[in-house]
Amino acid sequence: MKFASFSSARRRALLPGALAAAMVAALMTPGPAQAAAVACSVDYQVSNEWGTGFTANVSVHNEGSEAINNWSVGWTFPGNQQISNGWNAVVAQSGTAVTAQHPAWAPSIAPGQSTSFGFQATYSGTNTAPGSFTVNGAPCGGGNPGNVAPEVALTAPAANASFLVGQAVNLAASASDSDGSVDRVEFAANGTVLGTDTTAPYTFSWTNATAGQHALTATAYDDAGASTVSAPVTVQVLDTPGLLATPATVRVRQGQTATFGVKLSNQPSGTVTATVARSSGSSDLSVSSGASLSFTTSNWDQPQQVTVASADNGGDPGEAVFTVSASGHDAATVTVRETSASASAYDEAFLEQYEKIKDPASGYFREFDGLLVPYHSIETMIVEAPDHGHQTTSEAFSYYLWLEAYYGRVTGDWEPLHDAWESMEAFIIPGTADQPTNAAYNPGSPATYIPEQPNMDGYPSALQQNVDVGNDPIATELSSTYGTDEVYGMHWLLDVDNVYGFGFCGDGSDDAPVYMNSYQRGSKESVWETVPHPSCETFEHGGPNGYLDLFTDDSDYAEQWRYTNAPDADARAVQVMFWAQQWAEEQGNGGELDGLLDDAAKMGDYLRYAMFDKYFKEIGDCVGASACQGASGKDSAHYLMSWYYAWGGATDTSSPWAWRIGSSASHQGYQNVLAAYALSQVPELKPASPTGADDWAISYDRQLEFLQWLQASEGGIAGGATNSWGGSYAQPPGGLSTFYGMYYDWQPVWNDPPSNNWFGFQVWNMERVAQLYQVTGDPRAEAILDTWVPWAIEHTDTDNGGADFQVPANLTWSGQPDTWTGTSTGNPGLHVDVQDYSQDVGVAAALAKTLLYYAEGSGDADARATGEGLLDALLAHSGDLGITTPDQPDWSRLTDTWDSQSQDGLYIPPGFSGTMPNGDVIEPGATFLSIRSFLEDDPMWPDVEAHLADPENVPAPIVQRHRFWAQVEIATAFAAHEELFG
Incomplete structure (x- = not known):
């Protein structure tokens, strides 16, 4: 069985920046006008x-x-x-005139085909669409080649309006259709x-709204069936009227002032007098x-x-809570925190980014009994490694720790x-009830061998009891050291809102x-081809x-539990605690x-379980599942951070196995x-087991060697290595280079898309190397x-x-490293x-x-200037919820x-038939969407649906994604500059 574990944000569509397009434009000249040959239509939405x-799509x-x-x-x-940036075209504007030239990768439009591009722009007053278009200088007739979707806007109620339970929420919308009529809203x-x-005017009165926050939309349908959602x-x-104060947290530089706004949640019957006073905290704030x-x-x-004032007394920054109160209304509080004058x-x-992330109104977290669980993203319709934005990963928890560590600094x-650590222990590190039968685990027989298959139609894959597996060399010392047979590591994926409905052990609860x-x-299984399961x-x-x-x-299945650890997340947690x-x-x-x-x-x-071959077989030249021997001692350790480790067992404690x-x-x-350095050389972080620190010392050297071995001549770090070719200890291609007997793999673990194509893997790894270099000056890190x-x-x-x-x-990637x-x-x-x-x-x-870490360690001026330039560029994209750029x-x-x-x-294998908790059918012919009908x-969804129905004429919707890990990465980048350069 393959227990693959993926961190987030690894599968995304390319969104070329306008600057990248402009660089291409500098190398080409537009073709001559072809007015006589061009027959075209343009759809502007x-x-x-x-x-x-x-934002608009064209x-x-x-x-x-003939081709254009x-x-x-x-x-x-x-x-x-005024256009500020564009994608999938080189967009330029002079006055009110706009030209959008083809990108280098798509210079032609074949007969009967379409191409699309988009842009973001500012305006004031009205935003009337252009009345006509040209292509290569020729006027475009026909307008939209297909039906134009209707336009719709929700005109009432106002955003952030408040109502009382039992009060009618009156909704209204405006809708129109340029080439037909509106059927309904x-x-x-x-x-x-x-x-x-x-019929217009389109209205509805909602009379049974429950207490809480509600997202309201209007969807217009035209006479041809097209729809648009507002x-x-x-x-x-609210249950009772209240006072509203925004923002909930305010920053004020010492010696200066800051403001927040106050209003009522609902219209009163008479005059209401509210008072504002400091209810707790530093008297330096008033x-x-x-x-x-x-x-x-x-x-x-x-x-x-x-207006709140901070005293200019040179003391340490403080904070205070201010309470806004009025008779007959729920009070509101605002936390005001001082920032050092220097x-x-x-x-x-x-600090500003931190407050946005932690603001409950932003939507980055869900609270459970006073503890916060980070979502993968604010937005819910997102398919990356998680297939829903309100799932979360061990990666997100490690970033949560990182955010709070920098806040402490x-x-x-x-x-x-x-x-943050308490939340991690409570929710994503399985507890005793989650892994009840570990005591039955036999380190001499850790798992039954199941070969991985090259394609998904090779599944289900049969257990092979006759294949030799090795001994687990660390289980006994771990249970002896910590007095438990439980594993202390994060599982990689949580359904925070129980969207799928699996519940805890199938009980359907949302507790x-x-x-x-x-x-x-x-390795062929893409996120698009998965079947989620509890x-x-x-x-x-x-x-x-x-x-x-x-x-x-x-031939015989038992009820069971199983968890998969993503080692990069646990290692990041250790890295955070080092800092x-x-x-x-x-x-x-x-x-x-x-x-x-x-x-x-x-x-x-x-x-350390991530340091061992999957079935504890010997490392190096391990070919043939039966021929490659199970190892004893630590001959099965490659001492690298592999893609996962996993553990599981029976739910029935009367017939235990693990x-x-x-x-x-x-x-x-x-x-x-850096984590390997900390666990092997920093006294406060050395593991308590007899051999833990020694293993990490070997890993520290082995990881640096690994990166040296994988570094391409240009500088990038290539994919990795495996001790089990194809996941089944198969014979690798001839002439393949090796690292301690492990075979080079340019796309280890998963191939759709190739696992080392994403540049993010480069910076995640090199940031750790740069931090190590800044701390230790290790010449190997410096050379890399x-x-x-x-x-x-x-x-x-x-x-x-x-x-x-x-x-x-x-x-x-091309070629391979030297052995x-x-x-x-x-x-x-x-x-x-x-x-x-x-x-x-x-x-x-x-x-x-x-x-920045490299610049501080080396004094490299170009590295510092580029790092600071990126920080300033990120600030140019600040918004109410964080820092984002358009994503398509x-x-x-x-x-x-x-x-x-x-x-x-x-x-879905022939003969399999089942259902998801919501009734979606799992059987041959199912799709990603059909088993996720939610x-x-x-x-x-309406925008996505319209695009899928007519992809040539309706571009994929453009969104601003607020991924938790990315927002924390940004926040900590700002803090790192202060840490390094003051």
Whole structure:
């Protein structure tokens, strides 16, 4: 059985930045006007609009019989619209005239085909669409080659309006259709249809709204069946009237003032007087104006400003809570925190980003009994490694720790870091009830061998009892050291909102985040081809044997639990605690981390399972499942960070059994040399087991060697190595180079898309190397960075801190490294090319940190300037919820059925029939979407549906994604600059 574990944000559509397009434009000239040959139509659609700006998609259709070569679209804005950036075309504007030229990768439009591009722009007043277009100078006739979808906007209620339970929420919408008529408008709350109106003015009165926050939308349908959903409007329904204060947290520089706004939630029957006073905290903070506020029946919903002053007394920064109260109304509180008068702009940027992430209204977390669980993203319709935004990963928890560790460094307050670790232990580290039969585990027989299959139609894969497996050399010392047979490591994936409905062990409850899994069918299995399933298999859902028949071929199944650890996340948690210990000691607050460092060292002790071959077989030249021998002692250790380790067992404690596996494949992006350094050389983080620190000392050297071996001549780090070719100890291709007998694999672990194409893996790894170099000056780390950094800078453009920055997106690889003999050869036969570029904000932030740590250690001025340029470019994209750039996902695989020739689509074995908890049918012919029908209730679905119905003429919707890991990466990048350069 393959227990693959994937971290997030690894599968995304390319969104070329305008700057990247502009660089291409500098190398080409537009073709001559071809007015006589061009027959075309243009569809111009505003996809999102927010009062001062908008995004639009433009589709160009070739109506003629000849290709349109070197296409260039032109139009004139009727208003003051000003384009700020574009994608999939080189967009330029002079006055009101706009020209959009083809990108280098798509210069022609074939007869009968379309091409699309988009842009973001600002405006004031009205946003009237252009009236006419040209292509290569020729007027385009026909307008839209197909039906134009209707336009719709929710005009009432106002955003963030408040209502009382029992009070009617009156909804209204405007809708129109340029080439037909509006058939109806549906009104919905949280994706559930409330009612329909077939005549204008379109209205609906919602009379039974429950207390809580609700997202309202209107969907217009035209006479041809096309539909458009409005931008959502969020409202609050309250049990009692209250006072509203925003923002909930305010930062004020020492000696200066800051403001927040106060209004009433609902219209009062008479005048209401509210008072504002400090209710707790530092007396250095006080109300300087707005201590008494008067609200009437006419101004109740207009925010009145309260000004808070910070005393200029040179003391340590403090904080205070201010309470806004009024008779008959629920009170509101605002936390005001001082920032040091000497704080840098980047330190302030960190605190501002921190407050946005932690603000409950932002939607990055869900709270359970006072503990916060981070979502993968605010937005829910997202398919990356998680297939829903309100899942979460161990990666997200490690970033949560990182956010709070930096907060402790900046503020001296370490309590939030304790809270983050407590949440991790409570929700994503399985507890005793989650792994009840570990005592039955036999280290001499750790697991039954199941070969991985090259394609998904090779599954289910049969257990092979006759294949020799090795001995687990660390289980006994771990149980002896910690007095338990339980494993202390994070499972990789949680369904935070129980969207799938698996519940805890199949009980369907929503009391806590639910352990779940997806990938389990070899390296060909893409996220688009997974069947999600619970980590606790009780046969409640799926088929007669739950979901097991999809993966393993067995004659007898038992109810069971199983968990998969993503080693990069646990290693990042250790990395975070290394820095937290350093910073707390510098503050004289080392005692603040009592207990946490011991827990981090314990996690590192169990993380050693990632150092071993999957079935504890001997490392090196391991060919043939039966021929390759099971190892004794630590002959099965490759000492690298492999892709996963996993453990499981029976749920029936009266018939207990348990198993554990490591992983044979190691990816460069998972290595963490700083964690290995900390666990082997920092006394507070050395594991308590007899051999833990020694193993990590070997791993420290082995990981650095691994990166030296994989470094391409240009500088990039190639994929990795495996001890089990194809996951079945198969014979690898002839002439393949090796590392300690393990075979080079340019795309280890998963191949759809190739696992080492994403540039993010480069910066995640090199950031750790740069931190190690900055801390220790290790010459091996320095040599790796001396080649990698110039290569990365060469392919990065910061636009001098402007909005149109670019970083590498996807890479391609050729050749292979030289077989490792202990010394780097420079790998003249191994090469990397940058395939394309993006404005991925998380990757840009991680790259900035890498460059800044390297610059501090080496004094390299170019690295520092580029890192600072990226930080400034990120600030240019600040918004209310964080820092984002437009994202245009590819949804084309949502409805793919299994194709045996291409080996693509969702594969369900013949004869299997089952259901998801919501009743979605799992059987041959199913698709990604058909077993996730809840996605059709997502606010984004109507736009995706329209695109899937007519992909040539309706572009995929463009969204602003707020991924948790990326927002934390940005916050910590700002804080890192202050840490390194003051």
